[in-house]
Amino acid sequence: xxxxxxxxxxxxxxxxxxxxxxxxxxxxxxxxxxxxxxxxxxxxxxxxxxxxxxxxxxxxxxxxxxxxxxxxxxxxxxxxxxxxxxxxxxxxxxxxxxxxxxxxxxxxxxxxxxxxxxxxxxxxxxxxxxxxxxxxxxxxxxxxxxxxxxxxxxxxxxxxxxxxxxxxxxxxxxxxxxxxxxxxxxxxxxxxxxxxxxxxxxxxxxxxxxxxxxxxxxxxxxxxxxxxxxxxxxxxxxxxxxxxxxxxxxxxxxxxxxxxxxxxxxxxxxxxxxxxxxxxxxxxxxxxxxxxxxxxxxxxxxxxxxxxxxxxxxxxxxxxxxxxxxxxxxxxxxxxxxxxxxxxxxxxxxxxxxxxxxxxxxxx
Numbered sequence: 001x002x003x004x005x006x007x008x009x010x011x012x013x014x015x016x017x018x019x020x021x022x023x024x025x026x027x028x029x030x031x032x033x034x035x036x037x038x039x040x041x042x043x044x045x046x047x048x049x050x051x052x053x054x055x056x057x058x059x060x061x062x063x064x065x066x067x068x069x070x071x072x073x074x075x076x077x078x079x080x081x082x083x084x085x086x087x088x089x090x091x092x093x094x095x096x097x098x099x100x101x102x103x104x105x106x107x108x109x110x111x112x113x114x115x116x117x118x119x120x121x122x123x124x125x126x127x128x129x130x131x132x133x134x135x136x137x138x139x140x141x142x143x144x145x146x147x148x149x150x151x152x153x154x155x156x157x158x159x160x161x162x163x164x165x166x167x168x169x170x171x172x173x174x175x176x177x178x179x180x181x182x183x184x185x186x187x188x189x190x191x192x193x194x195x196x197x198x199x200x201x202x203x204x205x206x207x208x209x210x211x212x213x214x215x216x217x218x219x220x221x222x223x224x225x226x227x228x229x230x231x232x233x234x235x236x237x238x239x240x241x242x243x244x245x246x247x248x249x250x251x252x253x254x255x256x257x258x259x260x261x262x263x264x265x266x267x268x269x270x271x272x273x274x275x276x277x278x279x280x281x282x283x284x285x286x287x288x289x290x291x292x293x294x295x296x297x298x299x300x301x302x303x304x305x306x307x308x309x310x311x312x313x314x315x316x317x318x319x320x321x322x323x324x325x326x327x328x329x330x331x332x333x334x335x336x337x338x339x340x341x342x343x344x345x346x347x348x349x350x351x352x353x354x355x356x357x358x359x360x361x362x363x364x
Contacts, residue, residue, distance in 0.1 A: 005208065005211075006211070007069070008065055008068075008069045008208050008211045008212045008215065009211040009212065009214055009215035009218075010215065011064075011065050011068070011069075011212075011215065012061045012062065012065040012211070012212045012213070012214075012215030012216045012219065013061075013215035013216070013218045013219045014215075014219070015057075015060065015061035015064055015065065015216075015219065016057045016058060016060075016061035016215065016216045016217070016218070016219020016220055017219040017222050017223070018219075019056070019057035019060050019061060019219075020054065020057040020219065020220060020222070020223045020229075020230055021223070021229075023051065023053040023054070023056050023057055023230065024051055024053075024223070024229055024230050026053070027051030027052075027053050027094070027230075028051060032051060032052075032053070032094055032095050033049040033050060033051055033052075034046070034049065034050055034051070034052050034094075034231065035049040036048070036049070037049075045174060045175070045293070045296065045302075046176075046228070046231070050228060050229070050230065050231050051094070051230050051231070051233075052093075052094045052230070052231045052232070052233030052234070052235075053090075053091065053094055053230060053233055053235070054180075054220050054223075054224060054230050054231055054232040054233055054235065054236035055086070055087050055090040055091075055232060055233050055234070055235020055236035055237075055238070055239050056087060056090075056091065056235065057216070057219065057220060058087075058216045058217065058220060058232075058235070058236050058239050058240075059083055059084065059086075059087040059235070059239065061212075061215070061216040061219060062080075062083065062212055062213060062216050062243070063080060063083075065212040065215070065216070066080065066209065066212060069208050069212065070205060070208055070209060070212075071205070074117050074118060075117050075118060075119055077117065078113050078114045078116065078117020078118070078119060079114055079117070079119070079209075079243075079246055081113050082110035082111065082113040082114045082242065083110070083239060083242065083243070085106060085109055085110040085113065086106070086107070086110050086166075086235060086238045086239050086242055087235050087239065089103060089106045089107075089234065089235065089238070090233050090234045090235015090236065090238065090239075091235060093233065093234040093235070094233050094234070094235070098234075100282075100284040100285060101284065103234060103238075104163075104167070104284065107163050107166050107167065107238060108159070108163055110162075110166075110238075110242060111158075111159050111162035111163050111166070111242070112159060114158075114162060114246060115155050115158050115159050115162075119158065119246060119249055119250065120151060120154040120155050120157075120158040120249070121135060121154050121157050121158045121161065121249055121255065122134070122135055122136040122151060122154045123135060123136070124157075124255065125256070125325035135151065135153040135154040135157055136151050136153075136154055137151070137153070138152050138153070139151050139152065140152065158249060161245055161248075161249070161255065162241075162242060162245040162246065162249075164245075165241040165242070165244060165245040165248075165258075165262075165266075166238045166241035166242045166245065167238070167241065167269075168241060168262075168265060168266050168269035168270075169183070169237065169240045169241035169244065169262065169265055169266075170234065170237030170238050170240065170241055171237075171265070171268075171269050171272070171290060172237075172264075172265035172268065172269075172290070172292070172309070173231070173232045173236070173237045173240075174290060174292045174293065175226075175292050175302045175305055175306055176224060176225055176226035176227060176228040176302050176303070176306060177221055177224050177225035177226055177228070177303075177306040178292060178305065178306045178309050179217075179224070179232050179236065179237060179240055180217040180218065180220040180221035180224050180232065180236075180240075181217075181221055181225075181306060181309065181310045181313075182262070182265065182309050182310060182313045183213075183214075183217045183240040183243075183244065184214045184217045184218045184221065185261075185310060185313045185314050185317055186244055186258065186261045186262055186313060186317065187210045187211070187213045187214035187217065187243070187244065187247065188210070188211075188214045188317075189257070189261050189317035189320065189321065190206070190210040190244070190247045190248065190251050190254070190257075190258070191207045191210035191211050191214065192321060193251050193254055193257060193321060194206040194207035194210060194251045195207050196321075205250075206247065206250040206251045209247065209250070210247050210251075213243045213244075213247065217240065220232065220236065225306075226302050226303045226306070244258060244262070245258075256320075256325060256328040256329065256332070257320045257321070257323075257328065258320075259328075259332055260316050260317075260319065260320040260323070260328055260331055260332060260335070261313060261316050261317045261320050262313070262316075263312075263316050263332070263335040263339070264291065264309060264312050264313065264316075264335075264339070265309075267335055267336050267339045268290055268291045268339070270336075271339070271340070271343065272289050272290055275289055276289075291343070292305050292309075294343070294346055294347070294350070295308070295346075297350055298346060298349070298350060316335075319331065
């Protein structure tokens, strides 16, 4: 039986819901708005000037709730300091539109702070068997104000995992409500997963943190759902991937579980990166090749696309909670193949429809 203390979720939700309108007011007063009339990038699909400061409310809601419901130790401090870095970068990006390379560097800094606090992936399950892959060696031991140890493979893997998820999830925030709804479901899934290990006291801390993060993004969803009053911005998008990546590590390194739950945005990001590289373009610069852009071209409404992301995430979340490591591995492969077939079908349908419209002399 899984027991929930809903107070952390409810407080975080309330704080986020109350702070967001204050951020909206501040950004409007300062004219820190993402105006589609000024920002002509093709990936921009909103029609009115909207503030992008959703990450501020997320951070403050998580910060206050964590201080009230979780013990303050070096791990939590590392998580919060890393989140503060991303929030600060997000604010600067909201105002100045920072270079993606600079954002990536700061993302590595935030991830390094977490890893430096002692949060890492020392062991992962072998998806092709019942064994465990040990990443805890080789190690570098040194003494600086006390004994310390760097687990080279474990720390590198954790660093790449956090930064990758941070950027991949950030790319799935193009539509009203798309990101906060998806992240809330993923965080709730991790909370359910942590609840399965109730005999381990550390899992209760992970569950509480997951519920806090779920509540913070639900609070943002209230203001981001169509028609959006505020967007997550880089701060909210990067915090989404950052927090989920850290939760996956804390919940007994359930990286495979989160990869299934976030199967759609992760596989979409991988396909987009491959297309950009094959086209000789930088994988860091945005375009209109993401799934949500393709579905818009297919004629779907913004609301329908957001609901689609939520529904698929929820289904995959339920599925992931009931799979073993080997089943998760094959499920991930199946998701990649199914998603590729789905993309090919959509593009074929759009191309065929465009050709038919041209044959009929119609304008599209």
